[in-house]
Amino acid sequence: MKISILQMPVAFARPDENIQTLRRMVEASMREEPDVLVLPELWRLGFYPQPIAVHADLDGQQSRAVLAELARKNGVNIVGGTVANRREGKVYNTCYIFDRTGTEVASYDKAHLFTPSGESADFAAGDNAVTFRLDGVLCGVAVCYDMRFPEFIRKLALENISVLFLPAAWPASRLSHWQILTRARAIENQLYVIAANE
Numbered sequence: 001m002k003i004s005i006l007q008m009p010v011a012f013a014r015p016d017e018n019i020q021t022l023r024r025m026v027e028a029s030m031r032e033e034p035d036v037l038v039l040p041e042l043w044r045l046g047f048y049p050q051p052i053a054v055h056a057d058l059d060g061q062q063s064r065a066v067l068a069e070l071a072r073k074n075g076v077n078i079v080g081g082t083v084a085n086r087r088e089g090k091v092y093n094t095c096y097i098f099d100r101t102g103t104e105v106a107s108y109d110k111a112h113l114f115t116p117s118g119e120s121a122d123f124a125a126g127d128n129a130v131t132f133r134l135d136g137v138l139c140g141v142a143v144c145y146d147m148r149f150p151e152f153i154r155k156l157a158l159e160n161i162s163v164l165f166l167p168a169a170w171p172a173s174r175l176s177h178w179q180i181l182t183r184a185r186a187i188e189n190q191l192y193v194i195a196a197n198e
Helices: 013-034 061-074 144-147 150-157 172-189
Strands: 003-005 037-039 077-078 083-087 092-100 106-107 132-133 137-141 163-168 192-197
Touching: 003 192, 013 061, 061 077, 061 092, 061 144, 092 144, 132 150, 137 172, 144 150, 144 163, 144 172, 150 163, 150 172
Parallel strands: 003 037, 037 077, 137 163, 163 192
Antiparallel strands: 077 092, 083 092, 092 106, 132 137
């Protein structure tokens, strides 16, 4: 499995600009013929404009349409980072995953919200661990702060995933934590951790 991580320069609160950046980066990445493209957390808006409910993508419609189109057009699997997703009166930090045909094969709502930044006041937490297959390989997904909860990652590992995708918007001030935790989760669970940071 050949993977390209799209470390996007995200324009704060400018979704249309970020979508155009994504299109350019996908086009450039396809020269390397990857099997999977991985986006960072909250790539559509940045981390994150207030009030988030006003900026959020209603049921992820715009984001899902763009990701499905890019996956189908380029024949590539996409782990779509996350987007602020407004549904049923709440906002979730949601990752959508698409296969090479542009079919949505899974979605995951971030389970552990970063309370010190106020994320838990603005987003609703997900409550499910999610696995899916890309090209026959069993994979899982976690988002950013989820990585600080080894039991949660272990739950995915016990489902026999081979690859853990980890979109994030991890701050540079805690870079050493990022490096240690990604390695720790990979080593203790004996799986590949593919981490994409904004």
